[in-house]
Amino acid sequence: MNINEIARLAGVSRATVSRYLNNGYVSEEKKAVIHRVIEETGYQPSSQAQMLRTKKTRLVGVILPKINSNTISREAAGISDILTKKGYQIILANTNNDIEEELKYISLFKDNQVDGVIFIATILTRRHKKLLKECKVPVVILGQLLEGYPCIFQDDYKAAGRITEQLVQTGNKFGYITVTDKDEAVGQQRKAGVVDTLARYGRELQPKCVKTGDFTLESGYEAARELFQEQGDVDTLICATDTMAAGAMTWLKENGYRIPQDVQVAGIGDSPLGKILEPKLTTIHFYYKTSGMEAAEMLTSLMESGNGGVCKEIKMGCELVLRGSHRDPVKSK
Template sequence: MVTINDIAKLAGVAKSTVSRYLNGGSVSRRTKETLDRIIKETEYVPNTFAQSLKVKQSNLIGIIIPRLNSYATNEILQSVDRCLREKSYQLLIVNTDQDVEREVENLYALSRQKVAGIILLATDVTRAHKEAMEKIGIPVLLLGQRSDATYAIVHEEEEAGAAMGRHALRLGHKKILYLGVTEKDESVGVLRKKGVMDVLKNAEGIDVQEEEVDFNFDITFRFLKEYLKDRVETYILCATDNIALAAYKASITLGRKVPEDVSISGFGGYSITDLVTPSITTVRYAYKEMGRIAAENLLRLLQGEEIPKKIALSGEFLPKESTKAL
């Protein structure tokens, strides 16, 4: 295990200089840059960190988010911030732009800033994530992804996927296009898709085609403008509302009417699905409830209380105008 003495030797400075820096004291810019680099490379976390929290717990809570332009993230953030402010805690927000390595780096970075605990909206949970959560020695609560390494709050993805699959079958569609995302994202890319496919592939006479697209609306819209030109499916089942909106815009750009020519649905329950005409069939997820439970449970952990290892929240299926029976 790397010690403060090791850091001092690698940086070529006195142990007292490293200690002063770690405790927020003043050091030169060059020394700061050197120490930042070495601490990052060695993944050093002070041995006394957990003990210092017991003596005087920080009122800072860190939250690591995958991207800023996300409806789900913003809903969760608002709920977490409101709950923490009521308890006199401050929220420190770090964005990673869906970069898995930055997620791991920020676990260490937030621990060095002496946050009391961390809420992590992970893109993926890798071995490096698990090692970081073990090393930093402070509570980490995971949102949206499942892991046996820490506490987690998730959505019932398979349940939601199955509801949407049954909806497409009830409407009599036989040719269905599923627009999914990378399977590196276990919740959306694997579990949500599994819920859909378990229903559709067990039904008789159903032709299901799959295509992987991007979470980003603009990227997916540019792709679908070309991809959908020769498609014959009557139902486009999308892994997220952003993808559904891209499919909707691409379809009408190509001269197809929704839902007369093609039905479209998504997942998420974004408010914009009610602002377009026709409104888009979706599954509304409990983002605000997730944020509230996350904040409350993290504070319970900090008080030494027991909380459930995993909590799963059900979504609400919302059939709207963008899907219709053949």
């Protein structure tokens, strides 16, 4: 089955079918006939032929740091929901937090291999920024704020501040498990939110009470071991992610600490893991799936406008989720 046969069955010219397939003007009557014939025959136009005519691939590259992360999977689900509805296919590029892999995929996608790119970013180096400037297709950054680019990002500073405000009511000595400062959002902004909020309450996050993990359960476990072996009087622990908080709670319980009586613990991110811990984890909820949807909407607008569109920055909201791993200020009085 080809376009000529569709035209013959529909009783219209080949040019009319071509206009229909490429969203050109066709009368409503002829549209209905062509649509019926295509439905009955199961005809699918050649994607290669369409690409040659329109110079569009209908492909979107999504560069992500870790495909088995709950955060990333929620963002990817939101991206997929929107792009699929709009007729795009997705090429997922999983980099396993390898900067060289990220750079390789940006280089691959930048010269019209795809119609646009969503880059779920963690660390943005000079090499990243150089390659992004060379991109000939629209790029949306998800998860970080990068000046001059359309961005969707979380209010990491506010999130960390809100969880700290809750725990400072019943906490005396604070510990914090962070990630690398090269990650501006999770590493820098969340730590700054904790430090500044404690300062407003006349408290201090001592440098010796800060340990660094790498987002994993295992790193949270090891960071907690190191922290509490050195600073056994810490009674409040905030972790930059729920996953690291889960690892920390495991170490604490294995070593006889009661949660929250001896040590109250909180994470950030509201992953499903936090809901099955005992006690359940107090945390901050981010709207990750909505963030992915917003990124996809922004990218499709840029791809379809043809002139670059407006460069938007969207800071997402967050919500405090109180469960059982923190001390209740009312009961503590």
